[in-house]
Amino acid sequence: MIGRKMMGENMSRPGAGTGANTGIERRNFLKFSVAASGGLLIGFRFPGISMLASAQQALATAFMPNAFVRIGTDERVTVIVNHSEMGQGVYTSLPMLLAEELDADWTKVGFEPAPVDPKYNHPAFGMQMTGGSSSVWSGLEQFRQAGAAARAMLVAAAAQQWNVDATSCRAESGAVFHGSNDKLTYGQLVGAAAKLTPPAHVQLKDPKTFKLIGKPIKRLDTPEKLNGKAVFGIDVKLLGMLTAVIARPPIFGAKMKSFDDSRARSMPGVRKIVAVPAGVAVIADSFWQAKMARDALRVEWDEGSMASFSTAQMMQDFRERAKSPGTSVRKDGDAAAALSNAAKKIEAVYEAPYLSHLMMEPLNCVVDLRADSCEVWTGSQFQTVDRANAAKVAGLPNEKVQLHTTFLGGGFGRRANPQSDFVVEAVHVAKAAGAPVKVIWTREDDMAGGWYRPAFLHAIEGGVDASGNAIGWRSRSVGQSIMTGTPFAAMMQGKDYDPASVEGIDDLPYAIPNVTVESHQAEVNVPVQWLRSVGHSHTAFAVECFVDELASLAQKDPYQFRRELLLKQPRYLGVLDLAAQKAGWDKPLPNGMGRGIAVHFAFGSYSAHVAEVSVTDGKIRVHRMVCAIDCGQYVNPGIIAAQTEGGAIFGASAALFQELTFENGRLQQTNFHTFPVMRMNECPQIETYIVENNEKPGGIGEPGVPCAAPAIANAVFAVTGKRIRRLPIRLTEAV
Amino acid sequence: MLGFSVNGKRVDLDVDPSTPLLWVIREHLGLTGTKYGCGMAQCGACTVHINGEAVRSCVAPASRASGKAVTTIEGLSPDLSNPLQRAWLEEDVPQCGYCQSGQLMSAAVLLREKPSPTDDDIDEAMTGNICRCGTYPRIRRAIHRAAEMVAKGGAQ
Known part of the structure; x- marks a missing residue:
């Protein structure tokens, strides 16, 4: 029960030690009253307030036929979701799958995050985690089967009660019917159904009869995100909990030599100041006290080998590296010969910087460590790994560690850390604290804390024949691997390069007869990992900008040039045509404006964007983005549109504004003012069009990101006649 | 004290x-x-x-x-009855939801000052609120929708 203990402890600490005499009681009263009324106050349910409601329900009689659903005598259907809700809508789309087969009354459906247990492992990845835009496609069978099994048992229970054949009964909207008079609700059947054995085999519905799947059902988690009730990791509060802020190394790999806490330790609220592997932890009664004392520490660091690190020098090294052949990733025909015979050829070097995930909720983790147990509350994308890493530090077996997944205030991959950095350090701090403790990273800590999207360079050479047909392509990618040296090196599948470094180039879809793709792995001591759309976040920029450059070389329209090279790729063509048509590709734009197009395949889905851009007085403004998405069979088109919009904005933010740079080993950016995110006044009009088909379902959280940067960069070319080869886009660097 | x-x-x-x-x-x-x-x-x-x-x-x-x-x-309201909260529900605005409290509180001042805000008014009032998930297009629509609700009355 994620919520029970938390709520209970909240309730038992009315204003403890604060002198407050209203807030906490009032808040709990609100929770209580809302939960007790089931949200009927305002005519719709409040599923996520379920923290308390579900704890109450668990005490009442409930039917739990499998790990994914619990039905109460109160008719409430709670879907236990094994993927983390970080904005992508899994607390709605996965319950939809289950509720569809269960024939549940959707207004009674709620959700609950799954505890850590092998039965909640990702069916494809073998561990409990959220990533790779995989939650819906991997949960499709799992959740439908679970719903169908529960329905079969409820129907069987009703049939038994009426002494009729189960096949003569039907289920609809949370009840079983027989003939025109007999009706038993699921809540009424809970007791009888719980005595039955789950069926070995169930029949899934014919998609033609779907009532929920395929519909733009509103998200179940919206209400509690509009009144402050949704509990994110940073909101968790336990009885007697302390708060810690850590003085962290200013340079990657720096080691603490000594610290002077003479000022800090006498500051108000400070309980303990202690060295931990992550740095020096200041443990205090409240965040502000901990932060003020942390800032008052004087720490001497052994700066280590990264003290002279500079990204400018690193990119120069990458450029040199790209001049020599790398590990072969793909070789079709003879690119060298084709390029030497080309009527016209062009070379371009594309560069993309380190990026921070920059979730709105900075990293944090709450740990309650006892002699023989450990409880962790955090917004995790990596439950299996985080629990195991926490257990190791706690010196406890895995099963003595409970990890409670809260809402995630954004994830984007950062909360799936191979070393569980933000969890492990919190367990270390808890050991020292001797009390439950919440570690909070300041925004600056979060940004400087590493695990970035790696910086990449792609050097591409291409050529066309005298008729303008593309005949040769050679690309060399240089950058760090996100896999090497992690427990996920196995994902490299025995290859001598990291597939995540070249994904999106290695599957170049264009009909170019001679293609060579090579990879150089750079060794840099900056911690890197997956960021929303991973390798595609930089490869799509390079590939789609270069294809535009080839189109210019061939003196062809960039859309038509792509079309000709994608004639045998119907799904690429589908999104490309849809985006071009909806954008009105051939319609003229006012002076000073231009369009750019890009198409890409990632995470099982095809995506194309057309961007409309103006350049005025050296300032780029994106006015409109038309997005076409083909993710095969889909579950919730409302969520698909939201993810596509969000993906386009995420990609546009990176394209226009974002770059992490290092000088003398120190990160130059600190907060939103130096690492900007697109804001309301900069946000274009975004349109999303979904391709309707029956293809295998693909992902949706990430596929909307990759096309944004190249579509915008190509539009800038359309306006200015200058090529963008480095992100973020700077007109002064255009060539 | x-x-x-x-x-x-x-x-x-x-x-x-x-x-x-x-x-x-x-x-x-x-x-x-x-x-x-x-x-x-x-x-x-x-x-x-x-x-x-x-x-x-x-x-x-x-x-x-x-x-x-x-x-x-x-x-903002005890029961999600504020027109902004209702409009946010209608437009299914939040994704991760972390920024939405701040978005709503900024929008509430905007609507009080300008009951029929233009897109430029929305830009001006809302540009200080970052959403990393990219819900801006929906926030914009929801503000317009809330303004309509208030104008039609019966929303309070």
Whole structure:
């Protein structure tokens, strides 16, 4: 029960030690009253307030036929979701799958995050985690089967009660019917159904009869995100909990030599100041006290080998590296010969910087460590790994560690850390604290804390024949691997390069007869990992900008040039045509404006964007983005549109504004003012069009990101006649 | 002692008055709907009202609230009946949801000042609130929708 203990402890600490005499009681009263009324106050349910409601329900009689659903005598259907809700809508789309087969009354459906247990492992990845835009496609069978099994048992229970054949009964909207008079609700059947054995085999519905799947059902988690009730990791509060802020190394790999806490330790609220592997932890009664004392520490660091690190020098090294052949990733025909015979050829070097995930909720983790147990509350994308890493530090077996997944205030991959950095350090701090403790990273800590999207360079050479047909392509990618040296090196599948470094180039879809793709792995001591759309976040920029450059070389329209090279790729063509048509590709734009197009395949889905851009007085403004998405069979088109919009904005933010740079080993950016995110006044009009088909379902959280940067960069070319080869886009660097 | 009202209720607190109001609201009053995002008035996640004015509580010392009326997201309406909350539901605005308290509190001041805001008004009022998930197009639509609800009446 994620919520029970938390709520209970909240309730038992009315204003403890604060002198407050209203807030906490009032808040709990609100929770209580809302939960007790089931949200009927305002005519719709409040599923996520379920923290308390579900704890109450668990005490009442409930039917739990499998790990994914619990039905109460109160008719409430709670879907236990094994993927983390970080904005992508899994607390709605996965319950939809289950509720569809269960024939549940959707207004009674709620959700609950799954505890850590092998039965909640990702069916494809073998561990409990959220990533790779995989939650819906991997949960499709799992959740439908679970719903169908529960329905079969409820129907069987009703049939038994009426002494009729189960096949003569039907289920609809949370009840079983027989003939025109007999009706038993699921809540009424809970007791009888719980005595039955789950069926070995169930029949899934014919998609033609779907009532929920395929519909733009509103998200179940919206209400509690509009009144402050949704509990994110940073909101968790336990009885007697302390708060810690850590003085962290200013340079990657720096080691603490000594610290002077003479000022800090006498500051108000400070309980303990202690060295931990992550740095020096200041443990205090409240965040502000901990932060003020942390800032008052004087720490001497052994700066280590990264003290002279500079990204400018690193990119120069990458450029040199790209001049020599790398590990072969793909070789079709003879690119060298084709390029030497080309009527016209062009070379371009594309560069993309380190990026921070920059979730709105900075990293944090709450740990309650006892002699023989450990409880962790955090917004995790990596439950299996985080629990195991926490257990190791706690010196406890895995099963003595409970990890409670809260809402995630954004994830984007950062909360799936191979070393569980933000969890492990919190367990270390808890050991020292001797009390439950919440570690909070300041925004600056979060940004400087590493695990970035790696910086990449792609050097591409291409050529066309005298008729303008593309005949040769050679690309060399240089950058760090996100896999090497992690427990996920196995994902490299025995290859001598990291597939995540070249994904999106290695599957170049264009009909170019001679293609060579090579990879150089750079060794840099900056911690890197997956960021929303991973390798595609930089490869799509390079590939789609270069294809535009080839189109210019061939003196062809960039859309038509792509079309000709994608004639045998119907799904690429589908999104490309849809985006071009909806954008009105051939319609003229006012002076000073231009369009750019890009198409890409990632995470099982095809995506194309057309961007409309103006350049005025050296300032780029994106006015409109038309997005076409083909993710095969889909579950919730409302969520698909939201993810596509969000993906386009995420990609546009990176394209226009974002770059992490290092000088003398120190990160130059600190907060939103130096690492900007697109804001309301900069946000274009975004349109999303979904391709309707029956293809295998693909992902949706990430596929909307990759096309944004190249579509915008190509539009800038359309306006200015200058090529963008480095992100973020700077007109002064255009060539 | 520092005294002010929060969502209509009087509170008296024994806190350092230089503590940012954000942390007093979150930690001392237990009202965690108001969020920490940047600590330097860059992102707007911490937006609350002091006497009806939108304030970035992460940089406002608690003393600024002394004797005044503070409204947080928890006080926007007791039951999601505020037109903005209803419009946010209709447009299915939130994704991760972390920034939405601040977005709503900024939008509430906008709608009070400009009951029929233009897109430019929305840009001006909402540009201080960052959403990393990219819900801006829906926030814009929801603000227009809320304005229509208010104009038609019956929304209050």
